[in-house]
Amino acid sequence: MAFRKNDEPTPVYYQLQVEIKNKIESGEWKSGSMIPPERVFTEEYQVSVGTVKKALSNLVNDGYLLRKQGKGTFVTGTSLRREQLRYYRLFNHFHDESPKIDVKLIDIQPVKGDKQINRYLNLKPSQSLFCVKRVLLTATTPLIYTVSYLPQHLFKELDRLPRDLFEKELFYLILEENYAVSTVSNQELIGAIAADEDMARFLEVEVESPLVSIEMLSYTYKERPYEYRLSYCQTRTRKIFREY
Amino acid sequence: MAFRKNDEPTPVYYQLQVEIKNKIESGEWKSGSMIPPERVFTEEYQVSVGTVKKALSNLVNDGYLLRKQGKGTFVTGTSLRREQLRYYRLFNHFHDESPKIDVKLIDIQPVKGDKQINRYLNLKPSQSLFCVKRVLLTATTPLIYTVSYLPQHLFKELDRLPRDLFEKELFYLILEENYAVSTVSNQELIGAIAADEDMARFLEVEVESPLVSIEMLSYTYKERPYEYRLSYCQTRTRKIFREY
């Protein structure tokens, strides 16, 4: 299909940009794979190199593509799209080093849908979820207790995956590799609460201790939410770092 | 001064980009003002339009410039650089509307330097600070109690500014307009603490209530810190919203 000049007001490079973006978001061009070289676009759409370059360069800025001289143009995966998609960065002071974080899986269970959670995830109230409980720790000090909810229909047999996978790999990488869900954005609501007995046990603090609570929604392409997560953080030794 | 081709490996557009960025960061080209048109750069540096366009376009992406067809190229101010430099966005639930926030100034006082704070602000231990205490509230509900520290030598006579200015304008705008300090980035350390008597009084909560505590460092150009702020947030009705 060809572009017609002086027909519609939207620039040619932008139309091409949208077409490519759609192929990525629809999954036709998968995360990590190489897309056709500039030359192919110029021939197929009968436009100049500069126009193709502009479209591709914009998609690099938007985080969809990576280009490497001599190699080609590649679809960005979650970890490449955001160098720092470490949900939790923990520091004692500004300018500290971020410590290594270990993950302990508590359990994964299929659960019934919850009215509020299903609404956040754009699901019907009846649809079922998986509930994943984990503890994040440095050395032997537990720092964060997280409870994630994911739709069962998107993550089939999530509870059949080997348990140690969850303790070795980052959660969003597991989802990307096994279910081709690429993380594009996150929203958080941050609050403070007093620890209940569950939290106190997992985080090894006293009941009623002040904790940071984080409600998180993770989105994939097309602004589709795929995970609702509750996190509880004890911040006596390490605080949560954000930069913007 | 002219660029020589094939002399140094760094691209011409990048050299030009750095030169322009320096003029902005040094204050030679002030926030909001128009910079020379493309034509002037092409003549002065003997490069083509495309090269100038690339340099300028990169600085637009980095948030330093704004370009408007038919008008010109302008240096971005803090509020333009980041459409959402609202330090605190408060929500009950995801997708809520952000409420209007009022500010009540408690006091501004000159104080002696503090070892740790002065280190964060890259000051000698002896240099004095201003301490600004404020309460942020919606309607009549106090939400956040903040204590800011700013170096006296940068913000001369800050305590002489009319008090009601602090209750009408955003803090970073006051600093930008009166002291030409443009906010480029922020770092935060988020933790949870139990309210002490001061916090409890200002936030109208009970002593020992869990609060979110935020340590914030604000930076201007050249990664120079200019404000250290401690915030205490009661999050029973409104939570702190973050998106990334």
Add this chain to the structure above:
DNA sequence: GCTCATTTGTTCGTATGTATC
């Protein structure tokens, strides 16, 4: 180690369109 084809990166120069005043 060298050469060659492929692919992206940089730069030039030109022409035309469009928004602003």
Add this chain to the structure above:
DNA sequence: TGATACATACGAACAAATGAG
């Protein structure tokens, strides 16, 4: 209307990185 300024698009040439043979 005209002058100015940025936006879009074309096409060409050469540079630089990569990988295969």
